[in-house]
Amino acid sequence: MDSMVEENGSVVDPLAQGSQSGETAPNIVTSVQSQARIHNQQQQQQQHSSQQYLQLASTSIVQLDAVQVQSVIQPNQQSVIQTATNIQPLSLSKGNVILVKPNSVIQTAQGGLQTLQVVETGSDDDGSSEEESPKRRRDMLSRRPSYRKILSELGGGEITVIPAGSIQLAQGEGVPGLHTLNMSNSTTAGGTIVQYAQGPDAQFFVPASTGPGVVVEDAARKREQRLMKNREAARECRRKKKEYIKCLENRVSTLEMRNQTLMDELKSLKELYQQKTD
DNA sequence: ACCCAGTTTCGTCATGGACT
DNA sequence: AGTCCATGACGAAACTGGGT
Numbered sequence: 001m002d003s004m005v006e007e008n009g010s011v012v013d014p015l016a017q018g019s020q021s022g023e024t025a026p027n028i029v030t031s032v033q034s035q036a037r038i039h040n041q042q043q044q045q046q047q048h049s050s051q052q053y054l055q056l057a058s059t060s061i062v063q064l065d066a067v068q069v070q071s072v073i074q075p076n077q078q079s080v081i082q083t084a085t086n087i088q089p090l091s092l093s094k095g096n097v098i099l100v101k102p103n104s105v106i107q108t109a110q111g112g113l114q115t116l117q118v119v120e121t122g123s124d125d126d127g128s129s130e131e132e133s134p135k136r137r138r139d140m141l142s143r144r145p146s147y148r149k150i151l152s153e154l155g156g157g158e159i160t161v162i163p164a165g166s167i168q169l170a171q172g173e174g175v176p177g178l179h180t181l182n183m184s185n186s187t188t189a190g191g192t193i194v195q196y197a198q199g200p201d202a203q204f205f206v207p208a209s210t211g212p213g214v215v216v217e218d219a220a221r222k223r224e225q226r227l228m229k230n231r232e233a234a235r236e237c238r239r240k241k242k243e244y245i246k247c248l249e250n251r252v253s254t255l256e257m258r259n260q261t262l263m264d265e266l267k268s269l270k271e272l273y274q275q276k277t278d
Numbered sequence: 279a280c281c282c283a284g285t286t287t288c289g290t291c292a293t294g295g296a297c298t
Numbered sequence: 299a300g301t302c303c304a305t306g307a308c309g310a311a312a313c314t315g316g317g318t
Contacts, residue, residue: 229303231289237305238287 226302227290230291233304234289237303241305
């Protein structure tokens, strides 16, 4: 149906030596054209040694260089592929192609998982279509406000421009981490007090009475970018984690079925043996 | 309908490893 | 040493299901 992979023209049923998965119907990948550029992205150095993620359009059975891969097709088109042996590096013959979609995983059974990066050639899945369920959209709208919004509500969402004037910096009192600026030319009776957080990057725009308005706009922008990147990274990390867990769960169910099959086989063989000895 | 405890999701921070 | 990235940890907000 969806993706099929064939290496060197040979089509192998990966489940031939394993148990047939009952809940999911693996596909035999029959043709690989290589548009996907796959390369080793990184070695995870945690308990699972390294990890490889290959994103496929759907899942199937894949054989690469005599390595049999078991895969499970997920209803949501996210795929999980597990190899029976550890392959490093994973490579495709020239001219082969794996059609890919995001959110799939290839995992080797030996714990040698590696991340594969795929260059998308298709038109779909530009990310905007990713899980655009009503729930998802609602979540995005109703979730805890971002730091930007919080900042905005605190009155600091926009660049704070302080009229030129004398500014007094009182440090070490009041809320830890905050500085108090007392402005002598304030129009209010008690004088204006501005506080800003003293973070590594957190600063705001304070036009100097002399010279250009220095500030940290740059640092703030960098911080914005850093947070944005980290936000994206966290999302991706969680997605991978979910995928990995799903992969493990699939593996568990596969092994359970395999175990059951072997138990049944053993039982029937025992019975056969018993009949012959009687 | 309301409350509440447990769960899920998300953004941010801290940190370690890889890379330059 | 500095930068970047991935990820665990944490807290906050939203969601969920059960009890009243």
